[in-house]
Structure formats: structure tokens, C-alpha cells
Amino acid sequence: MGEPARPHLVVLTGAGISAESGIQTFRATDGLWADHPVEEVATPGGWRRDPGRVLRFYNQRRDQVRRARPNAAHKALAALEKQGFRVSIITQNIDDLHERAGSRHVLHLHGEILKARSTVDRRMHYPLPRGGIELGDLCDKGSQLRPDVVWFGEEVPHFGEACEIVGEADLLLVVGTSLAVMPAASLLHHAPFDTPCVLVDPEAEALAPPGVTRLSQPAGKGVPALVRHWRREGRLWVPETLLAS
Known part of the structure; x- marks a missing residue:
């Protein structure tokens, strides 16, 4: 028998995660x-x-x-990958902060500055x-x-690839995005049925669509907290105690 499949975290990041690094x-x-x-x-x-x-x-x-320098959220995602989790990052950001933090599987929907x-x-x-x-x-x-x-009004060339990645998610983590920019906002609809989805954003209560778990914290606080749970347990899950805090 082969080794069990590693849990696959797919992360969709927006401007909020980079803003905490001063961008x-x-x-x-x-x-x-x-x-x-x-x-x-x-x-x-x-x-x-x-x-x-x-x-x-x-x-x-x-x-x-x-x-700019990678912040605690970028570093936490990279650390999770290093521990053996399968982490795929789809970012709307055009900076290279995820890569500089150590993440190896980053898809830039809107290009690279x-x-x-x-x-x-x-x-x-x-x-x-x-x-x-x-x-x-x-x-x-x-x-x-x-x-x-990718400028406003231009085609998003990697959108199809992003849909395929989201379709393989065991858990979908959305960080620092208003979920208002299309077509990126529609990626949530490509996740497998019943795949848990967590939105980490200071305005999560107002932004999260139905069925999405809200963690109303900045990326630099909320993402490391989630990652600590996942690294300790060796699995992807939504800790109710954290979300209630």
C-alpha cells in the first residue's frame, strides 16, 4: 500500500495579507x-x-x-508546507512575498511585478x-x-489552472480579500462539495458568503493561529475554540 495522501490546503490570498507588510x-x-x-x-x-x-x-x-518583507502569515504558510502538508497558494497579489517566505507552489492570478x-x-x-x-x-x-x-479589463490567463487547484482542496483558506474582484471571487465555487472554507480578514463577518467560516482577525494573527493547530494535530480542521475567540 502507498502512503496516504497528504492533506491539501489551498490558500487564496488578496491585498490584505500584503498590506500587513506595508504594500x-x-x-x-x-x-x-x-x-x-x-x-x-x-x-x-x-x-x-x-x-x-x-x-x-x-x-x-x-x-x-x-x-517589503514577508510577515507572520506568509511565514506560517511556508512553515506548514515544510512540515509536509501540501500547500497551494493562489494569490491575487503581484508581489513575491510568498516566495520569499519559502512557499514553493504559488500561482499568481494577476501577474508578477x-x-x-x-x-x-x-x-x-x-x-x-x-x-x-x-x-x-x-x-x-x-x-x-x-x-x-493583469490590468482591469484584461483576460486572467491562469484562471483555469486556479480552478483545477481549488478543485483538489481538502480545506480552502481565504486570506485578506474582499471576495469582490472577479473572476477570482468565483473560485470558491470550484471547491469540492462540502470542502470547509475559512475566511481570515478583519472584516470577515461582513465579507464572508454563506457557508464560509469567519475568523475576524488580521492575516498576521489569524493565519499563524490556524497553522499552529494544523501543525500540532497533523491534519486540516476548523478549531471552534479559536473561531469563537
Whole structure:
């Protein structure tokens, strides 16, 4: 007989987990996004109108990401994987904080800010270990490079793969997301029937749809608390004592 299948935790993370590392969300009322309307810096139309402005904005965000550090939630998920749990992370975030914490199975639904890509062939990606993208930086086919991020109004190329991962979950953990951005919000519907789902967010009581267990705590507190239970018990479960606290 083979070894029993390892429990599979699928984690869907949003801006709230990165915000605790100092990366601002686009809904923030101050910081980088305050003077940059989404329509001007995060849409194909904004890119066509003023690519230089878009590149400058993402160069700023890239610097912010490089300065940020993984927080307790990122580290807890990586530690759970190291203990032998199967952990798949599907993130709406474009930073690399999960990877820097040590997680090895991370799918970026909305792209990665530390990469550039061709404007004529989306399969052509270029890592950006330092610096940014400037006007005149070209891909190997001679087209201007752009941030490797999914803008509003663009297709989410990895959505099908994300649906397949969610379909294999033993437990679904949603962290730091309003569950308002489509199509990512619809991923919950692809989980197997009766798969437990937990939402960790300070506004969980208001945000969680029916059938989703609420843990109204910041990611850096709620996720490590859950992980401690799972590591101690060697299984994925929803501890009622924790959720009642």
C-alpha cells in the first residue's frame, strides 16, 4: 500500500495579507494610488494613452515591493508546507512575498511585478532582479516591454489552472480579500462539495458568503493561529475554540 495522501490546503490570498507588510492596496486613500486613478495606470487604455506614466507608476510600486518583507502569515504558510502538508497558494497579489517566505507552489492570478513581458507576445517574460522598465526597453521581437501584470479589463490567463487547484482542496483558506474582484471571487465555487472554507480578514463577518467560516482577525494573527493547530494535530480542521475567540 502507498502512503496516504497528504492533506491539501489551498490558500487564496488578496491585498490584505500584503498590506500587513506595508504594500498599499489600490483601494487605499493615501500613498501610491492616491494620485493615480486606476483607469490611467492599470488598464489597457491608460497604457495606450501614456505608457510613460504607467511605467513610472509600476517602477514606484516595484521599489515598494522590494523594500517589503514577508510577515507572520506568509511565514506560517511556508512553515506548514515544510512540515509536509501540501500547500497551494493562489494569490491575487503581484508581489513575491510568498516566495520569499519559502512557499514553493504559488500561482499568481494577476501577474508578477518583478517581471516584464512583451507587448506583442505575452509568453515572453523577463525577470527584473533590479531596476525597472523604461520607454525604449524592448523584447526580443522589438516591442516595448510592459509590466507582467493583469490590468482591469484584461483576460486572467491562469484562471483555469486556479480552478483545477481549488478543485483538489481538502480545506480552502481565504486570506485578506474582499471576495469582490472577479473572476477570482468565483473560485470558491470550484471547491469540492462540502470542502470547509475559512475566511481570515478583519472584516470577515461582513465579507464572508454563506457557508464560509469567519475568523475576524488580521492575516498576521489569524493565519499563524490556524497553522499552529494544523501543525500540532497533523491534519486540516476548523478549531471552534479559536473561531469563537
